Amino acid sequence: MRKTTKGALAIGAGVALLLGGAGTLANWSDSKNLGANTTISSGTLTIASKTQGTWGWASGATGFAPGTSKLVPGDSIKITDVFTVTALGDHLTATAAYVSPTLSGALASSLQITTALGTVTNKAGNGTVTPTGTTSVAVTSTDSAATTFDVPVTVTITLPSTVSNLTAQTVSAAIADGSVTLTQN
Amino acid sequence: MRGRLIAASAVVLTVLGGTAAYGAWSSSAALAAGGNIASGTFGVTATWSTPLDTTGMYPGQTRTGVLAVAASAGTTSRWVYTLGAPTFAGGLAASMTAVVYPSATCGGTALTLPWTQATLQAASATAQHCVAVTLGASAPSTSQGKTVTVTVPVTGENRSTT
Numbered sequence: 478m479r480k481t482t483k484g485a486l487a488i489g490a491g492v493a494l495l496l497g498g499a500g501t502l503a504n505w506s507d508s509k510n511l512g513a514n515t516t517i518s519s520g521t522l523t524i525a526s527k528t529q530g531t532w533g534w535a536s537g538a539t540g541f542a543p544g545t546s547k548l549v550p551g552d553s554i555k556i557t558d559v560f561t562v563t564a565l566g567d568h569l570t571a572t573a574a575y576v577s578p579t580l581s582g583a584l585a586s587s588l589q590i591t592t593a594l595g596t597v598t599n600k601a602g603n604g605t606v607t608p609t610g611t612t613s614v615a616v617t618s619t620d621s622a623a624t625t626f627d628v629p630v631t632v633t634i635t636l637p638s639t640v641s642n643l644t645a646q647t648v649s650a651a652i653a654d655g656s657v658t659l660t661q662n
Numbered sequence: 663m664r665g666r667l668i669a670a671s672a673v674v675l676t677v678l679g680g681t682a683a684y685g686a687w688s689s690s691a692a693l694a695a696g697g698n699i700a701s702g703t704f705g706v707t708a709t710w711s712t713p714l715d716t717t718g719m720y721p722g723q724t725r726t727g728v729l730a731v732a733a734s735a736g737t738t739s740r741w742v743y744t745l746g747a748p749t750f751a752g753g754l755a756a757s758m759t760a761v762v763y764p765s766a767t768c769g770g771t772a773l774t775l776p777w778t779q780a781t782l783q784a785a786s787a788t789a790q791h792c793v794a795v796t797l798g799a800s801a802p803s804t805s806q807g808k809t810v811t812v813t814v815p816v817t818g819e820n821r822s823t824t
Binding site for chain 1: 686687688689690691692693694695696697698699700701702703704705738739820821822823824
C-alpha cells in the first residue's frame with residue numbers, strides 16, 4: 478500500500494476517535510464500596526413503669542379503699558409509682574417530666590393535687606443524671622453503654638381543711654391517669 | 663492521542679430549612695392509675711342525756727342536766743367541738759345563770775366559756791357536760807309562774823381521718 482493511503486487511514490481512525498458528544502466515549506473509571514463492612518447502630522431512649530403503687534392515706538395509716546373510704550377536710554391520699562429510665566447513645570440528652578393526673582366530678586373542684594419526682598435510685602452506666610427539684614430529671618448518655626436509673630413519682634390529693642361549712646360532702650371525683658414522659662433534648 | 667483523566671466526585675447536601683419538622687425520641691408511661699375518691703359527711707348533735715328540768719324553780723335553786731355532744735351518724739373522721747355560753751329565753755331569763763362543767767359530774771371547777779375541746783374525738787365518741795342553771799335569789803315576785811328555756815351553743819369541727 479502506498480504511504481499516502483496509510484496516512485489517510487491513520488487520520489481517519491483518529492477522527493473517528495475524536496468524534497464529539499453525540500458519540501460514545503470510553504474513559505478510565507474505577508470504583509470502591511463506601512463504608513464496606515461497617516455496622517451502624519441506633520441507641521435507646523425509654524421510660525417504663527417498674528412498680529405501680531396503690532392509693533393510700535398520706536399519713537401512712539392503713540385501710541384506705543378508693544371509692545369506699547370517705548375523705549373529709551384535712552385528709553390526704555397519695556400514690557407512688559416507680560419508673561425506669563434507659564438512655565443509650567453517644568450524644569444523647571433527655572429530660573423526664575410528668576403530667577399530673579386530672580380530676581373530674583362534683584368533688585374535683587374542692588380537691589388539691591400535687592405531683593413530685595422523688596430521689597433517683599439504682600443508677601447504672603456512665604451517663605449523668607441531674608434532677609431539677611421535684612419537677613424533672615435530665616439524663617445524659619455519652620457512650621455506647623446504657624445509662625439506667627429508677628425515679629419515683631408521687632401524686633398526693635388533698636381535701637383541704639379550709640373547705641368551709643358543709644360544702645363538698647358526700648360527693649365524689651374520678652382520677653384520670655397522668656403520665657411521665659422522657660423526651661430527647 | 664493525548665487522553666485526559668477526569669476524576670470527579672460530588673457530594674449532595676440536603677439542608678432542612680427552619681420551618682421543617684424534625685423528630686426527637688420520646689417515651690411515656692402512665693402515672694397513678696385512675697380511681698375514685700369520695701367525700702364523707704360531718705355534723706354535730708347536742709342532746710340532753712339527762713334532761714334539764716326548769717319547771718317550778720324557786721329563787722336560789724339550782725337544777726342540773728347533762729349535755730351530750732356527738733358527731734352525727736355517718737361521720738368517719740375525728741372531730742373537736744366548742745361550747746358557748748348558755749343563753750336563756752322566757753320570763754325567767756333575766757334572773758338565770760348557768761355554769762358548765764368539764765364532765766357529766768356536776769362539781770369541781772366550771773369551764774370558762776366559750777371553751778374548746780382540743781382533744782381529738784373519735785368519730786363515734788360522745789362527750790358529756792353537766793350544765794347547772796340557777797334562778798337568782800333576788801328573782802322578783804313577778805318571776806312566779808314564768809318559764810325559761812336554756813340553749814347551749816355547740817359547734818363541731820371535723821379533723822382529718824388519720
